[in-house]
Structures are given as C-alpha cells and as structure tokens.
Amino acid sequence: MKVTARAHTNIALIKYWGKRDKKLFLPYNSSLSLTLDAFYTDTTVSFIDQKEDVFLLNGELQSKEETQKISTFIQRFRDLSSLEKKVKVESWNHVPTAAGLASSASAYAALAMALNELFQLSLSKEELSIYARQGSGSSTRSLFGGFVEWQKGTKQDGTDSYAVPILAPEECPVGMIFCLINQEKKKISSREGMNRTVETSPFYSGWVESAATDLVQMKKAIAKKDIPMIGELTEKSALKMHATTLGANPPFTYLEPFSWEVIRKVQEWRQEGHTCYATMDAGPNVKILCPKEEISLLQQKIKETFPNLETICSLPGSGAQILSIEKNEKKKGY
Amino acid sequence: MKVTARAHTNIALIKYWGKRDKKLFLPYNSSLSLTLDAFYTDTTVSFIDQKEDVFLLNGELQSKEETQKISTFIQRFRDLSSLEKKVKVESWNHVPTAAGLASSASAYAALAMALNELFQLSLSKEELSIYARQGSGSSTRSLFGGFVEWQKGTKQDGTDSYAVPILAPEECPVGMIFCLINQEKKKISSREGMNRTVETSPFYSGWVESAATDLVQMKKAIAKKDIPMIGELTEKSALKMHATTLGANPPFTYLEPFSWEVIRKVQEWRQEGHTCYATMDAGPNVKILCPKEEISLLQQKIKETFPNLETICSLPGSGAQILSIEKNEKKKGY
Numbered sequence: 251m252k253v254t255a256r257a258h259t260n261i262a263l264i265k266y267w268g269k270r271d272k273k274l275f276l277p278y279n280s281s282l283s284l285t286l287d288a289f290y291t292d293t294t295v296s297f298i299d300q301k302e303d304v305f306l307l308n309g310e311l312q313s314k315e316e317t318q319k320i321s322t323f324i325q326r327f328r329d330l331s332s333l334e335k336k337v338k339v340e341s342w343n344h345v346p347t348a349a350g351l352a353s354s355a356s357a358y359a360a361l362a363m364a365l366n367e368l369f370q371l372s373l374s375k376e377e378l379s380i381y382a383r384q385g386s387g388s389s390t391r392s393l394f395g396g397f398v399e400w401q402k403g404t405k406q407d408g409t410d411s412y413a414v415p416i417l418a419p420e421e422c423p424v425g426m427i428f429c430l431i432n433q434e435k436k437k438i439s440s441r442e443g444m445n446r447t448v449e450t451s452p453f454y455s456g457w458v459e460s461a462a463t464d465l466v467q468m469k470k471a472i473a474k475k476d477i478p479m480i481g482e483l484t485e486k487s488a489l490k491m492h493a494t495t496l497g498a499n500p501p502f503t504y505l506e507p508f509s510w511e512v513i514r515k516v517q518e519w520r521q522e523g524h525t526c527y528a529t530m531d532a533g534p535n536v537k538i539l540c541p542k543e544e545i546s547l548l549q550q551k552i553k554e555t556f557p558n559l560e561t562i563c564s565l566p567g568s569g570a571q572i573l574s575i576e577k578n579e580k581k582k583g584y
Numbered sequence: 585m586k587v588t589a590r591a592h593t594n595i596a597l598i599k600y601w602g603k604r605d606k607k608l609f610l611p612y613n614s615s616l617s618l619t620l621d622a623f624y625t626d627t628t629v630s631f632i633d634q635k636e637d638v639f640l641l642n643g644e645l646q647s648k649e650e651t652q653k654i655s656t657f658i659q660r661f662r663d664l665s666s667l668e669k670k671v672k673v674e675s676w677n678h679v680p681t682a683a684g685l686a687s688s689a690s691a692y693a694a695l696a697m698a699l700n701e702l703f704q705l706s707l708s709k710e711e712l713s714i715y716a717r718q719g720s721g722s723s724t725r726s727l728f729g730g731f732v733e734w735q736k737g738t739k740q741d742g743t744d745s746y747a748v749p750i751l752a753p754e755e756c757p758v759g760m761i762f763c764l765i766n767q768e769k770k771k772i773s774s775r776e777g778m779n780r781t782v783e784t785s786p787f788y789s790g791w792v793e794s795a796a797t798d799l800v801q802m803k804k805a806i807a808k809k810d811i812p813m814i815g816e817l818t819e820k821s822a823l824k825m826h827a828t829t830l831g832a833n834p835p836f837t838y839l840e841p842f843s844w845e846v847i848r849k850v851q852e853w854r855q856e857g858h859t860c861y862a863t864m865d866a867g868p869n870v871k872i873l874c875p876k877e878e879i880s881l882l883q884q885k886i887k888e889t890f891p892n893l894e895t896i897c898s899l900p901g902s903g904a905q906i907l908s909i910e911k912n913e914k915k916k917g918y
Contacts, residue, residue: 452787489830489831490831497824
C-alpha cells in the first residue's frame with residue numbers, strides 16, 4: 251500500500267518561542283497560527299522489505315543522520331500498531347528553496363498524516379498533532395487549516411499538548427505576503443535560538459506571561475473577525491519574540507537592517523490608512539498580514555517601494571489531508 | 585557676582601531606563617556612565633534685581649515655560665540659602681546641534697555647580713548631583729569625570745540617589761565615536777519612552793534585575809580595566825534597553841534600520857579582531873566604545889564603510905568645574 255498525504259506550512263501569529271521539554275517538544279506558551287496555501291509538503295509512505303527505513307527528499311536519498319530522525323519518528327507509529335515493518339518515505343517540499351522558509355512544519359504534519367493511514371491507526375488529527383509535535387514543534391499546527399491553536403498543555407508526558415482548529419480557512423479574513431529579505435541559511439537555528447533565550451534572557455518570563463494574555467485577546471479578535479486587532483496582536487507578538495533574543499547572552503537577532511526597513515514601511519502604510527501588519531520568525535524574512543481583498547494591492551505597493559524585493563502571496567490553507575491510497579496488487583507478478 | 589561653570593555630557597554604559605518616582609527623578613536601576621570631553625555646557629549665573637529669573641540659552645532669551653523649569657530648579661538653592669534673590673542664567677551648549685544629543689545632562693550639572701557657588705552653599709558634588717538629578721536624571725552623573733555611577737538609592741525622598749566617581753578620566757582606557765545617524769527630533773521623548781516601558785512592557789522587571797547584575801560586573805571590569813568586558817557589558821545593556829521598548833504597548837523603537845547596519849558592522853569588526861562595541865540611547869545615533877589608542881583608526885574605518893556618516897570622536901571628560909568667579913564692584917559707578 252502506498253499512501254500520499256499533503257500538509258501546508260503555517261505561520262504563527264502568537265509565536266511559539268521556547269521549550270519546557272526539549273525532547274518532547276513541549277512549549278512554555280500556547281501559540282496560534284494561520285495555515286497557508288502557498289507552501290506545502292507531499293509525502294508518500296509505503297512498507298518495504300528492508301532492514302532500515304528509507305527516506306527520499308525531493309527525489310534524493312537522504313543521509314543516515316536525516317534518515318535516523320525520520321526512523322525515530324516512524325517508530326512511534328510502529329509501536330502503536332505493533333507492525334514492525336520498515337517504511338519508505340518520499341517527500342516533496344513545495345516550498346520555494348529561495349523562500350528560506352522552514353518546511354519542517356508541513357513535512358512532519360504530512361508524514362504523521364500518511365503514517366496514520368499506512369499503519370491503519372485511525373488517530374484523530376488532534377492525536378496526530380501530538381506525534382507531529384515530536385518531529386517539529388510548529389508542525390503540530392499544520393494538521394489543521396485556517397487559524398489553529400497549539401495548546402501548550404501542562405502534563406509532563408505531553409499528551410495534552412496538541413493543536414485544535416480555531417477557524418476554518420474559508421472563514422479566515424486575512425492573507426499573508428512573504429517578503430524574501432535574505433535566503434541564506436541562518437547562523438543560529440530556531441532550536442538553538444530558543445534554548446539560548448530560555449536559558450539566558452531576562453525577558454523570557456515576561457514573554458511567557460504576555461503570550462498567554464495575547465492569546466486570549468487573539469481568540470477574541472478572531473471570534474469577532476476584527477482584522478486590526480488580529481493584526482496588532484500579531485505584530486506585537488513578533489516584536490516581543492525578537493526582543494527576547496536581544497536580552498540573551500550572548501545577544502543575537504534574526505532581523506536584518508532591511509527587515510526593519512520593511513517593518514517600518516508596514517507601520518507607515520498603516521498610518522496612511524492601510525490595513526497591514528508585520529510578523530517575523532526565526533529569520534530575517536518579513537511576512538505581512540492583511541485582509542484577503544487587499545493582498546494584491548499591497549503586493550503592488552511593496553513592489554513599488556522595494557523593486558528588488560521578492561514577494562509571495564498566500565491565502566489561508568487547508569489542513570493535512572490524504573491525497574491518495576494506492577493498494578498494492580501483491581499477486582500481480584504471479 | 586558672576587559665576588561660570590562647565591559640565592560635560594555623559595553616555596551611560598549601563599543604561600538608566602525608567603523612573604520609580606517621576607517627580608524626583610528617582611530611577612529603578614543604578615546606572616554607570618562615561619563623561620566625555622567633546623560636548624559640554626558653560627553656564628553663567630548672577631543675581632538680578634528683577635521679579636523673575638531670566639534664562640538665556642545660546643544667547644537667546646527663553647520662553648516663560650522654559651524659564652519656569654529653570655526657576656523651579658533655582659528655587660531649591662534659594663531655599664537652602666534663604667537668599668530670595670532672582671537669578672540670571674546664561675547657558676551655552678557646546679553640543680553640535682547636528683549631533684542630536686541631549687544637552688540636558690551637561691546643562692543641569694553646570695547650572696547646579698554654578699548655583700552652589702553663587703549661593704555660597706559649599707555643597708559637595710555628591711550632594712549637588714542630588715539637585716542636578718531633579719532637573720534631568722542623567723545630569724546626576726555629569727558632576728564627575730570619567731566613569732561615574734549613579735546609585736539609585738532606596739529612600740522615598742531621593743536623598744540617597746546620587747552620583748559617585750568610579751574612575752578618573754585620565755585612568756579610563758576607552759573613548760567613544762559618535763555616529764550621527766539622524767538629527768531629526770525624535771517622536772517619542774526619552775521621558776515618554778521610559779514611562780511607557782515601565783507601565784506596559786512585560787520585559788521591564790527583567791530589565792531592572794539584569795541591570796543590577798550588569799552593574800556589578802561592570803564595576804569589576806572597570807577595576808581590572810578589562811576593555812572587552814567593559815565593552816560587552818555596554819553593548820548588552822544597550823540592546824536590552826532597546827528590547828524593552830519593543831515589548832511596550834504600543835511598541836516603539838528609537839533605532840532606525842541604519843542604526844542596525846552600524847551595529848552589525850561593529851559586531852563584524854569585532855569578529856575580525858577589532859575592539860569596538862556599540863551603545864545607543866533614546867535616539868537612533870550609535871556610539872562606538874573602543875580603546876583610546878584605536879579611536880582614530882576606527883573612525884577612519886567607519887568613514888570608509890559609511891562615507892556619508894558623520895562621526896565625532898570623544899575622549900573621557902572631566903567633572904563639572906567652576907571656570908570663573910567675577911566679583912561685582914558694586915560701587916564702581918560712584
């Protein structure tokens with residue numbers, strides 16, 4: 251049997267920043283994201299009669315190290331099903347390489363979705379998000395479409411740290427424009443950045459407390475479909491996350507001077523009456539949140555202001571889904 | 585009698601950021617600065633037979649509002665001396681207008697110094713720093729030269745919140761290069777910025793705590809004349825101060841994209857083996873701390889990298905001093 255699943259990437263509006271358990275990927279704060287249609291991963295899984303799992307990414311066989319990560323991930327599904335079969339994983343990332351965007355969110359969500367079907371586990375998406383989480387924290391949220399909350403949970407074993415859908419993609423009133431500031435590999439991974447911040451930044455406890463308040467406000471804003479309130483909370487959460495890294499020891503920042511130029515322009519446009527808000531993750535790229543209807547106009551405005559800045563528009567995307575199930579006619583050759 | 589006093593400006597290495605008492609200018613955290621020789625204020629005071637104090641700045645008669653501030657300041661000296669005479673204040677700020685640098689630090693220090701002599705109060709510099717403080721917080725530190733600590737104090741009346749000298753200017757191993765990023769008047773005054781941060785930023789308590797630790801480390805670094813340690817603590821304190829404003833509500837920043845470009849260059853040069861560190865106050869200008877001997881070389885390097893960036897070098901400056909005392913020959917005309 252060959253199962254193919256697709257999952258879209260997501261961008262947090264209330265950021266996930268810092269793990270209380272590094273092994274189980276348990277966060278200190280709940281986060282809230284928008285799943286996006288522009289970037290996704292398609293993953294095909296099948297059983298193989300080999301001694302080890304096999305992992306191909308974009309058609310290329312991956313290193314032992316990369317395969318080991320995937321094997322550890324698959325093992326949880328094997329344990330659940332008691333089927334000790336090895337698996338071939340073929341993944342295609344439809345994330346423009348130039349985008350400098352993390353594909354791990356869509357990758358682990360698609361893989362969890364596909365393995366659920368292959369091992370006939372019938373886990374719910376909430377349950378699957380617990381497994382996806384253990385591959386990459388933010389992948390938890392890619393199981394669902396539209397606005398999604400990743401509830402941090404309080405249990406030590408992480409069984410209450412999962413994603414829940416907040417608003418379906420067709421109901422979400424906003425889209426996002428990705429501004430590709432710099433596509434170089436970042437010097438400090440988000441994992442390393444988070445850990446350094448948790449361990450050394452005097453601002454970390456303030457971050458955790460204010461993220462909780464912001465999340466409550468954000469859910470109210472979403473319930474009212476209040477775009478300015480959604481946007482303001484989004485920009486504030488991003489600025490706060492990036493402020494925490496300036497307090498780390500040694501201090502660091504993911505933002506480049508040009509990131510700040512774009513952020514400033516977004517704030518200026520807002521003063522002029524436009525509805526647009528900036529958010530940035532563990533990298534220099536700036537994403538601009540705006541009403542769906544204004545996305546083209548705004549992209550044009552960016553082009554006029556920064557002619558050399560590459561941009562990609564995205565609307566709310568759907569949750570992880572099974573694309574196809576191909577039954578293997580085992581006896582065909584006989 | 586005509587008394588003329590001079591005081592130099594200072595730049596905090598461990599920043600002062602936030603008041604626990606807005607009226608008495610009492611800070612939440614102790615700070616530590618370097619008094620600089622490049623910028624200063626000369627102030628002449630004399631008694632006049634008029635109904636109100638008179639205040640001239642750079643030769644121009646000042647508004648009622650500005651004069652009222654100065655009168656409130658002078659009143660404390662009148663109260664101490666029981667002399668109810670009105671005063672004429674003539675101030676000259678030797679701070680390049682283009683520098684966009686606050687001159688209030690040197691202004692109130694010079695005025696306090698001059699009034700002490702005019703009213704024959706014989707207050708010590710420590711005591712004078714308590715009065716200067718009530719004109720402008722940072723002026724407290726301009727009473728002394730070189731490295732100066734402003735001890736925050738704990739008393740409600742502010743009598744234990746004053747400056748103490750840490751290291752004489754000739755002993756200080758560092759100088760500073762001012763990079764004049766933008767000379768426009770800032771939109772958010774430091775007073776307003778501080779208050780908003782104290783009241784709304786979730787990072788403020790972290791700031792206060794870490795400033796205390798940084799100050800202890802800084803005094804150790806100064807005792808050892810350990811320039812890299814002095815520099816690292818300086819840059820960290822500045823980054824932390826600016827991080828707190830990103831968490832304020834609404835968020836704000838004094839730094840411009842170009843400020844970040846200069847900061848990044850300073851960090852790059854350090855990677856290349858240069859000894860230089862950035863610090864920024866409530867404005868976009870970046871000041872670069874470096875060993876005295878390397879100041880010219882570094883200024884040259886800045887010129888090569890940013891040909892249009894105006895820079896001013898400064899070495900450690902001396903404390904406030906009396907320049908001249910002119911006795912009035914009252915009977916001369918008879």
